[in-house]
Each structure stands twice: as C-alpha cells, then as structure tokens.
Amino acid sequence: MDRNQIKKALAEKGYDFSMLAEVMERSPSLVSKVAARQARSRLIANAIAKVLDTDIRDIFPDVVEYHHPKATSNSEREQRKEQLAKLLKDK
Structure with missing residues (x-):
C-alpha cells in the first residue's frame, strides 16, 4: 500500500495520521513519513x-x-546472542 492508500484505509475506519500520532505520542509528520517510506x-x-x-x-x-520479527524481550535477545555466538564459534 502506498501513503494515500494507507491514509484512505485509516479514514474508512474513522482514523487519520494525526490521531494515530497523538495516541502513540509521536508527530503526525513521522506517521506520514513512515507511510510514505521516507522514514522507518x-x-x-x-x-x-x-x-x-x-x-x-x-x-x-x-x-x-x-517482515522479520524483532526480539521483544531481553531474555529473547540474550538467547539470540547466545545462538549467534555459538554459530560463529563453530565455524
């Protein structure tokens, strides 16, 4: 979806970029830029x-x-780091 499609889909549900930004305590500009792929x-x-x-x-x-899940907790991150260290050590 491009920025305008996202904006339209949000509007169909009764929302807009500024509402999303306010609830998330971010700027409307950042929300718009993420939708437009100008920011991540x-x-x-x-x-x-x-x-x-x-x-x-x-x-x-x-x-x-x-597209790839991000480790959400410190324990998951530590487990991934241990797996990575083992993988690199074995090679």
Whole structure:
C-alpha cells in the first residue's frame, strides 16, 4: 500500500495520521513519513497494520526489515546472542 492508500484505509475506519500520532505520542509528520517510506519505524508500521487488521507485509511489502520479527524481550535477545555466538564459534 502506498501513503494515500494507507491514509484512505485509516479514514474508512474513522482514523487519520494525526490521531494515530497523538495516541502513540509521536508527530503526525513521522506517521506520514513512515507511510510514505521516507522514514522507518517498526512501532508505527505495526500500529498501522494493527489498526487496518492487515499483515504488515501486505502494507509494507517493500520494507524488508518490517517482515522479520524483532526480539521483544531481553531474555529473547540474550538467547539470540547466545545462538549467534555459538554459530560463529563453530565455524
């Protein structure tokens, strides 16, 4: 989806960029820039996907870094680091 399609889909649900920005305590400009691919924010991209009840990959198919889950907790991050260290040590 491009910026205008995202804007239209949000409007169909009764929302706009400024409402999303206010609730997320971010600037409307940043929300607009993320939708237009002029800035990156996984947090905002995920919020847009959640509001539109659509997979983030369908909204942002061109932003590959949004397609992979991010470790959300410190324990998950530590586990991933341990796996990475083991992988690199074994090679």
